[in-house]
Amino acid sequence: MALNKEQIAQRIAKELQNGFYVNLGIGIPTLVANYIPEGVNVVLQSENGLLGMGPFPFEGEEDADLINAGKQTITTLPGSAFFDSAMSFGMIRAGKVDLTVLGAMEVADNGDIANWKIPGKMVKGMGGAMDLVAAAKNIIVAMQHTNPKGESKLLPKCSLPLTGVKCVKKVVTDLGVFDITTDGFRCLEYAPGVTIDEIKAKTAGRLVIADDVKEMVF
């Protein structure tokens, strides 16, 4: 069975290491916060100006002045810090954020990513995505392996306008976990019940299967 969105988030959460400063994008990446492993302390960065993002507020305690980058009401935690947008992207640019998790429309086997614009459709903007992918030390993409038409989103070359070049380090899809290497996508794990043949059939970019490839464990 291919993974659902929660399971993709749960798998990515295993990549978090103690002491990491982490920026989670909108969509599946946001869900990663629900699965931070016990004993692992991370600080979540919200690029609109907060380190130490806490959970959603209790009903009735929402504060219009306290939101995340998805414009959702949130809370702070002990040790949180506020700052302005220039400093926020300054810390991102200077490589202080250890891990960025974001969604994508397409990823190429050299690490290029496209996630902000579809020609012919209304363009909403790149927000902070281009800054994040250009600078983060470690970028994990969370996405479905194929688009709604069933076409591979893991490509030899992105067909959509790029958000960043050669920046993605790892991709976690509903089918498996893939490192970006000089040989292309390297399949490290497959989702329970998913076959290597299915992964091969649905991956358009260069694909190598790790010798020690294994089934994902939750």
Place this chain on the structure above:
Amino acid sequence: MNKVVANADEAIKGIESGMTLMLGGFGLCGIPENCIAALVRKGVNNLTCISNNAGVDDFGIGLMLQQKQVKKMISSYVGENAEFERQLLSGELEVELIPQGTLATRCMASGYGMPAVYLLAGVGTEVAEGKEVRNFNGKDYLLEYAFDSDFAIVKAWKGDAQGNLIYKDTARNFNPMMAMAGKITIAEVEELVPVGELHPNEIHTPGIYVHRIFQGKDYEKRIEQRTTRKK
């Protein structure tokens, strides 16, 4: 030194059609609600607005879009606005999309007196088209220019007659660097306090950057995405 003006209408004196304005805020958080309402009342048009977002249909910069006051938006994300989309597709409105960190830093550069900066975001993408690329330590960067604006309009939590400002929580966002960047900077505050009440250690924007300040009123502070958990 007293920079206090009576209200938003007085604060926006001198803003004329065709000018370039910076407007603080992220989404609807920390936006200068009073000044936006005053700009709508004044009816100036052909404005170029530098602001991270363009409001929603019936609030924020969306109110100015409804009155067709905006000629061009310079933003990083304009997603939540149907009227914006209509005007863009019909060619009535120009939009320049800029990576959010680049937008913030181009404001910052202006406030720090730097004509331009080299930034990473957008290298190898269409954002880089026509821009000077320079390699530092093996990495390519784009030359990005400081913004030039006639007025900057910001919203703060507390302020005093000297123009010193303190922002609240994530309503800080773009306000401090825009406050620094305006040729003329207007600050609207929720609480205008006597000089001396704000502790010098806690001031985010020193008054030197602020030209006009007033006590705002009737803040709606709308929430775009109300998300909660159960007790």
